[in-house]
Amino acid sequence: MSATLLRLTDCAQFARKSRNQDVPIVEQVNMEVREGEILGLVGRSGSGKSSLLKIMAGLDTPRTGDVFWKEKKATIQALEAVSIILQDDVLFPWLTVRENVLLALEAKRQPKEEREKIADAIIAVLDMDGYEGAYPRELSGALEERASLIRALARQPEILLLDEPFLNIDHLSAENLRTDLIELWQEHRLGPLKAMVLATHAIEEAVLMCDRILLFSSGPGRITHEVVVPFPHPRNRQDNDFRHFVDQIYTLMTLRAPSVSEADLSVAKQDEIQDESSSFIVLPDISIELLVGLMEALDHAPLSGRADLPELANQLQMTLDDLFPLGETLQLLDLAELEDGDIMLTSTGRTFVEGDADARRDIMRTALLHAVPLLRLIRGTLDERSSHAMDADIFRRKLEDTMSTSYARQTLNTAISWARYASLFGYDEETDRVLLEDDE
Amino acid sequence: MILTAILLSYRFWPWPEGALTILGPLGYLAVALFIVGGFWAYVGGLLLGYTGQTRRWIRKVSLTGALLPVPLLFPWLAIHLPQVILPAMAVMGMCGWIVLGYANGPMGQQFVTMGQHLRLPSFSLWRNVRFPLICPVLLQAGTIVLPFFWDGVYMVATLDAEHNTVLLGLLQKHLYGMQLLFLCLMTLLAACVRWGIFIPLQERMAHRYRI
Numbered sequence: 001m002s003a004t005l006l007r008l009t010d011c012a013q014f015a016r017k018s019r020n021q022d023v024p025i026v027e028q029v030n031m032e033v034r035e036g037e038i039l040g041l042v043g044r045s046g047s048g049k050s051s052l053l054k055i056m057a058g059l060d061t062p063r064t065g066d067v068f069w070k071e072k073k074a075t076i077q078a079l080e081a082v083s084i085i086l087q088d089d090v091l092f093p094w095l096t097v098r099e100n101v102l103l104a105l106e107a108k109r110q111p112k113e114e115r116e117k118i119a120d121a122i123i124a125v126l127d128m129d130g131y132e133g134a135y136p137r138e139l140s141g142a143l144e145e146r147a148s149l150i151r152a153l154a155r156q157p158e159i160l161l162l163d164e165p166f167l168n169i170d171h172l173s174a175e176n177l178r179t180d181l182i183e184l185w186q187e188h189r190l191g192p193l194k195a196m197v198l199a200t201h202a203i204e205e206a207v208l209m210c211d212r213i214l215l216f217s218s219g220p221g222r223i224t225h226e227v228v229v230p231f232p233h234p235r236n237r238q239d240n241d242f243r244h245f246v247d248q249i250y251t252l253m254t255l256r257a258p259s260v261s262e263a264d265l266s267v268a269k270q271d272e273i274q275d276e277s278s279s280f281i282v283l284p285d286i287s288i289e290l291l292v293g294l295m296e297a298l299d300h301a302p303l304s305g306r307a308d309l310p311e312l313a314n315q316l317q318m319t320l321d322d323l324f325p326l327g328e329t330l331q332l333l334d335l336a337e338l339e340d341g342d343i344m345l346t347s348t349g350r351t352f353v354e355g356d357a358d359a360r361r362d363i364m365r366t367a368l369l370h371a372v373p374l375l376r377l378i379r380g381t382l383d384e385r386s387s388h389a390m391d392a393d394i395f396r397r398k399l400e401d402t403m404s405t406s407y408a409r410q411t412l413n414t415a416i417s418w419a420r421y422a423s424l425f426g427y428d429e430e431t432d433r434v435l436l437e438d439d440e
Numbered sequence: 441m442i443l444t445a446i447l448l449s450y451r452f453w454p455w456p457e458g459a460l461t462i463l464g465p466l467g468y469l470a471v472a473l474f475i476v477g478g479f480w481a482y483v484g485g486l487l488l489g490y491t492g493q494t495r496r497w498i499r500k501v502s503l504t505g506a507l508l509p510v511p512l513l514f515p516w517l518a519i520h521l522p523q524v525i526l527p528a529m530a531v532m533g534m535c536g537w538i539v540l541g542y543a544n545g546p547m548g549q550q551f552v553t554m555g556q557h558l559r560l561p562s563f564s565l566w567r568n569v570r571f572p573l574i575c576p577v578l579l580q581a582g583t584i585v586l587p588f589f590w591d592g593v594y595m596v597a598t599l600d601a602e603h604n605t606v607l608l609g610l611l612q613k614h615l616y617g618m619q620l621l622f623l624c625l626m627t628l629l630a631a632c633v634r635w636g637i638f639i640p641l642q643e644r645m646a647h648r649y650r651i
Contacts, residue, residue, distance in 0.1 A: 059557060080559065090554050094572045094649035103568055107559040151558075405550075 002034040004071065005159055005195055006056055006082070011065030012220075013051045015402040022063075023280075023402050024220035025051045029065070031214060031223060033159055033195050038185070040210030041199040042249075044328055046282035046403060048221025049199035050086065053161045056197065057084040080107070083157035087164050088406050089148050091136040097147045098123065098132040104151045122154045125189055127180070142173030149181070158194045165198070166205065179234075182209060186233055202321035203249050207242065208235050215253060218281075225252050247310050250320060251341035254309070254327075280374055280399055281332075282407045283414035284325045288364065288421040294326050295335060298345050299353040306344040333367040365422035374399070374415050379424050382436045389435035392416075392427065472528065473582075473589075476535050481578055484539040485570035488548045499540040505533020510595070517599050527592030534588055538581035539574070548573050572649040579642035583634060590630045 011029040014022035026048035033039055033056070041049045054060040055067060058079030069078040091100045098119060105115040123129055126146055136144055145165060152160060166174035184190050200206050206213050207229055215225040227249060235242060297316060298305055307315075313323040327343045330336035335349035345353070352363045368375050378395055382388050392412060399408035416427045416434065426437045487495045508530045516522040555569040598607055610619045 057557075084557065086557065088550060088553070089557070090550055092551060092554070092569065092572075095568070103560070103564070104558050106561065106564045106568075155558075 002036050004032045004034055005069070006074070007032040007068040007071070008052070008055065008062070009066050009068070011052070011055060011062040011067070013048065013055065013060070014063050026221040029221070029223060033197055034212075035194045037211045038196045038198060038209055040206035040213040041197065041216060042201065042203055042206045042213055042253075043216025043221060044201055044218050044325070045284060045407065047216040047218040049216060050163050050404065052221070053084055053086070053163050053197065053199055056159070057082045057161055059084065080155075081158040082161060083152040083155050083159070084161040085148050085152045085163060085165055087167065088404060091144060091147055091151070093136050096133050096135055097128060097139070097150075100136070100147065101151050101154045104154050108155065118156065119154055122150050122191070125184065126150045126153070140173070142169045142177060145169050145173075146177060149177070153190055153193070156191045156193075158192055160190075160193055160196045161199075162196065163199045164201070166200075166202075178205070178209060182233055201325070203253070203324070204237065204246050204319065204321050207231075207246050207249065208237065213249070215249070227252070243310070246320065247341060250309055250324065253324075254338035254341055280402045280411070281372075282403055283372065283374070283411040283418075284329060285410050285414060286326060286329055288418055290326055291330055291333075291335070292360070294323075294330065295345060295349055295353050298336065298343065299350065305350060306342060309338075309341055309343055312343065333364075333371050335367060361422055364418075365424060368418055368422050368424065372415065372418070374411065375419055375424060378415070378419070378434055382425055382434065389433050392432050392434050395434070472531075476528075476532055476585075476589075477578060477582065479532065480535050480539045480581070481571075481574055483536070484543050484577065485566065485574040487540065488543055488552045488570055488573055490549075495540060499537055502533040502536030502540065505529045506537050508533065510592075517595075523596055523599055527595060531585060531589050531592055535581050535585045538584055539577055542577040542580060543574060576642060576645040576649060579638055579645055583638045583642060586630065586634050586638065590626070594626070 008029055008031050012027045013025045015025055029048075029052060031039075031052075041052065043049055051060065055062050056079075058067075058074065058076050067074040067079075069075075069081075072078070091097070092103065095103060101119040101123065102115055105118060108115070110118075120129075120132075123132055126149060128143070128146060128150060131139065131143065131147070136147070139147065145168070149165070166178060169177070185193070185196065198206065198209055211229055213227045213229060214223050215227065216222065217224045229245070231239075231242060231245070237243075294316075297303070297312070298307055303312070309323060309327065310320055313320045316323065327336060327338050330343070330349065331338050334346055335352060336343055336345050348363060348367065352360055355363060369379065374395065377398075378390075381390055396408050396412050399411055403411065419425050419434075420427070423437075425434050427434050483498070487498070508526065510517075510526045510530050513522070513526055517526070551569055551573060552565075555565045560568070594607070598611065607619075607622060610622060
């Protein structure tokens with residue numbers, strides 16, 4: 001059995017809050033990163049994957065639990081052997097690609113000549129020679145991501161942590177970068193690198209790259225399943241076994257959650273009233289039109305309100321990874337349910353599809369107010385204020401108490417877009433204020 | 441600008457006794473600029489990655505300093521120390537209010553966080569991240585604050601009876617032509633500092649650091 005490089009035991013992390021109690025992000029996480037593997041952390045946005053990666057990289061300390069590096073209590077110095085690429089990572093725009101890479105090496109306290117040698121070597125391995133003198137603004141998104149990868153690898157880590165590294169680049173470039181990374185990994189050309197950890201919401205991507213996958217539930221994040229991927233590299237997405245395996249993981253991720261007792265519900269309701277902001281969730285960058293389109297597709301014959309997710313993805317010419325967040329969002333709004341790899345419209349969802357524009361708006365308004373605490377808070381605040389207007393930045397900051405800056409921005413943008421559809425409130429971009437309009 | 445500076449140093453402004461005799465009163469101006477700039481470069485750079493209440497509190501204090509009604513405090517302005525300190529506080533406050541306002545962007549915070557994620561040593565973080573971020577902001581603040589800075593200089597020169605400044609002398613002797621010439625030279629110097637130093641430097645920095 002491969003040696004364990006990094007181990008987390010009973011780790012829990014909470015979002016820092018200025019008042020009231022802190023919000024749990026992840027709970028009771030026990031996991032290990034083994035030598036020679038690519039480990040996948042799969043879960044929806046906000047399931048605490050990034051927080052775990054930060055703990056593993058030594059950028060954050062867990063509120064409870066321990067981190068072990070090679071079976072010894074991890075220290076900051078030991079965790080210097082871990083490199084991380086986060087979603088919010090940026091290249092410094094005033095430095096060239098080579099200077100960005102060299103800057104990352106300044107922490108290593110090596111002689112300048114040695115640092116330059118390492119930087120040039122890793123730039124060549126990742127096929128970026130020719131771009132050394134380019135500034136980040138001269139690079140495409142994919143090349144910027146590649147440069148970030150070079151910067152992380154230049155530090156010669158034993159573990160590389162990747163947080164949604166292919167999220168913000170186009171499909172073809174992402175595929176190219178993925179293939180290159182796996183090839184270099186297989187050929188042991190990534191220096192002393194012994195393991196990689198990939199956090200992603202895309203199941204197919206995880207199956208394509210990883211040897212072992214941990215599935216996470218949300219709110220707070222917990223490991224629900226551990227799956228070993230049985231296929232050797234290189235893997236073929238079109239292979240029947242591969243597709244079947246992906247479907248199985250979707251089934252695992254859509255297993256019906258255990259039912260909640262009435263007593264639990266009443267307690268939860270009280271907590272909710274006490275502090276609305278403690279239950280903020282990350283909203284995906286999904287438009288209402290997409291959700292409505294999916295519900296209509298589900299309602300049409302021959303599906304009649306229920307469909308197998310992979311079949312539906314095929315029929316809609318979407319990837320499963322693109323379809324799944326839509327299904328999750330409909331489930332959040334109680335307009336559809338995900339169960340055992342299927343998606344089915346709820347009775348509210350059916351009423352929505354059958355209704356006219358006004359009826360749809362009313363249903364969506366009720367669904368949004370019920371399911372999205374942020375919208376409830378904004379609407380409630382606007383109702384209470386005599387001006388019926390407020391700076392959007394106040395809500396953005398409130399969200400930042402429980403999630404990262406980029407998620408907070410995305411969540412507020414999505415909330416505003418959904419609120420506009422349901423006529424909950426409006427938004428003035430020039431003044432960055434949310435406001436109630438006359439007909440609201 | 442150099443000619444103006446020489447004229448002001450050697451002909452129109454009396455030599456100060458003691459320190460900084462090489463540059464005359466302009467030395468004091470340069471030192472004042474460096475103190476204001478250096479202070480806000482450090483504090484602004486330090487607060488770049490910081491989003492807490494302290495930043496807002498410092499900015500509010502700066503605004504209070506900027507709004508200080510210096511001329512209304514004339515009873516104290518006959519004394520040398522408050523004469524210098526009060527206008528200096530106003531300029532410091534204004535500069536700080538602008539620097540902390542401009543440097544409040546999320547990008548600044550993102551770059552500093554990135555530097556911390558890379559575990560850069562403190563000196564390297566300052567040289568490669570904080571300084572490139574704060575420098576253009578500081579120069580931008582400088583271009584805005586400079587007119588108020590010169591106002592302060594005029595005021596001190598008018599009120600500083602102890603050092604018998606040339607402006608005060610001209611005012612007392614009712615030499616209106618000379619006063620006009622003096623003010624023209626001072627305005628020329630101010631314009632040269634703004635358009636000849638600060639704005640080109642700001643543009644160069646903005647280009648160099650791609651901000």
